[in-house]
Amino acid sequence: DQQVKQNSPSLSVQEGRISILNCDYTNSMFDYFLWYKKYPAEGPTFLISISSIKDKNEDGRFTVFLNKSAKHLSLHIVPSQPGDSAVYFCAARAGGTSYGKLTFGQGTILTVHP
Amino acid sequence: DAGVIQSPRHEVTEMGQEVTLRCKPISGHDYLFWYRQTMMRGLELLIYFNNNVPIDDSGMPEDRFSAKMPNASFSTLKIQPSEPRDSAVYFCASSLLQGQETQYFGPGTRLLVL
Numbered sequence: 001d002q003q004v005k006q007n008s009p010s011l012s013v014q015e016g017r018i019s020i021l022n023c024d025y026t027n028s029m030f031d032y033f034l035w036y037k038k039y040p041a042e043g044p045t046f047l048i049s050i051s052s053i054k055d056k057n058e059d060g061r062f063t064v065f066l067n068k069s070a071k072h073l074s075l076h077i078v079p080s081q082p083g084d085s086a087v088y089f090c091a092a093r094a095g096g097t098s099y100g101k102l103t104f105g106q107g108t109i110l111t112v113h114p
Numbered sequence: 115d116a117g118v119i120q121s122p123r124h125e126v127t128e129m130g131q132e133v134t135l136r137c138k139p140i141s142g143h144d145y146l147f148w149y150r151q152t153m154m155r156g157l158e159l160l161i162y163f164n165n166n167v168p169i170d171d172s173g174m175p176e177d178r179f180s181a182k183m184p185n186a187s188f189s190t191l192k193i194q195p196s197e198p199r200d201s202a203v204y205f206c207a208s209s210l211l212q213g214q215e216t217q218y219f220g221p222g223t224r225l226l227v228l
Contacts, residue, residue, distance in 0.1 A: 006156075034216070043118070043205050043219030044157070089157055101170060102217060104149075106156030 003027045004092050006105035013112050019077040021108050023090030026071065030092040034102070035064060035075045038087040047088075048075070080112045118220035120206050126226045132194040135223045138187055139208030147207040147217060148181055148191050157205070163189065196227045 005024045013019045021035075031052040036044035050057040050064045050073070057064050063076045077084055090105040119138040127133055139146045147162040161171040166183045174181070178197070183189040193200055203224050207217040 036219075041221065043207070043221050045219070046216045049216070091157075101159060101162060102147075103159070104157035106154075 004090055004103050004105040006090055006108045008108050010109040010111070013080045013110065015082055015112055015114050016079045019080045019084065019110055019112065021075040021088050021110065023073045023105055024071060025092050027092070027094060029094040031095045032093040033064070033066060033073050034091045036089040036091060038089065044089055082112050082114050085110055085112050118206055118208055118218055120220035120223050122223060123221060124224045126228065127196055128228050129197055130195045132192065133196045133225060135191040135204050137189045137206030137220060139189070139206070140218055141187065142210070143208035144211040145209045146183060146189050149205040149207065151203040151205060198227045201225055201227050
């Protein structure tokens with residue numbers, strides 16, 4: 001039962017253009033969402049997050065959008081740079097007794113071409 | 115701080131052998147998580163600890179897997195006996211009680227069971 005899904009295994013974008021990575025979730029108890037970035041042979045690193053009380057959060061070139069009614073979030077990278085090439089994981093947390101637990105998606109491989 | 119430390123970084127073993135993966139969390143962190151990454155399922159949470167106590171082990175695949183956290187600075191994940199389908203990258207992560215949504219990952223242990 002995949003509660004967090006990233007349906008695009010890969011995405012290829014030209015340098016300078018926008019990258020849009022998508023994530024869908026099924027659990028309505030999720031109240032906090034995160035994006036992690038992973039380079040080969042390294043562990044994932046935190047990128048940006050958003051609480052369910054917001055619909056947008058921005059940090060430099062990275063913006064996360066949340067559509068609660070559609071149970072969908074997306075990560076926008078503008079402009080994309082070759083150094084952004086990595087695997088991007090979407091993650092979600094439910095409140096209450098599951099407070100410490102994150103559920104991750106399968107990941108999307110982003111390739112930014114010079 | 116050195117970050118989350120995992121050892122070994124790579125492990126090749128034969129089916130039926132015991133495998134022990136080790137993790138040293140970031141000093142002062144209250145939570146410790148063990149994840150497994152595969153192409154098919156992405157990042158799966160296996161088990162997590164709070165103040166050295168296992169909180170949720172529902173992700174542990176079967177009885178062949180066990181995890182311990184004897185003190186705040188050390189945890190092990192053991193597979194006995196190992197099987198080829200256990201081949202994956204295993205990550206350890208830690209976080210603080212406050213801001214625990216942001217988990218800090220180690221570099222991972224790449225396990226290959228022949």
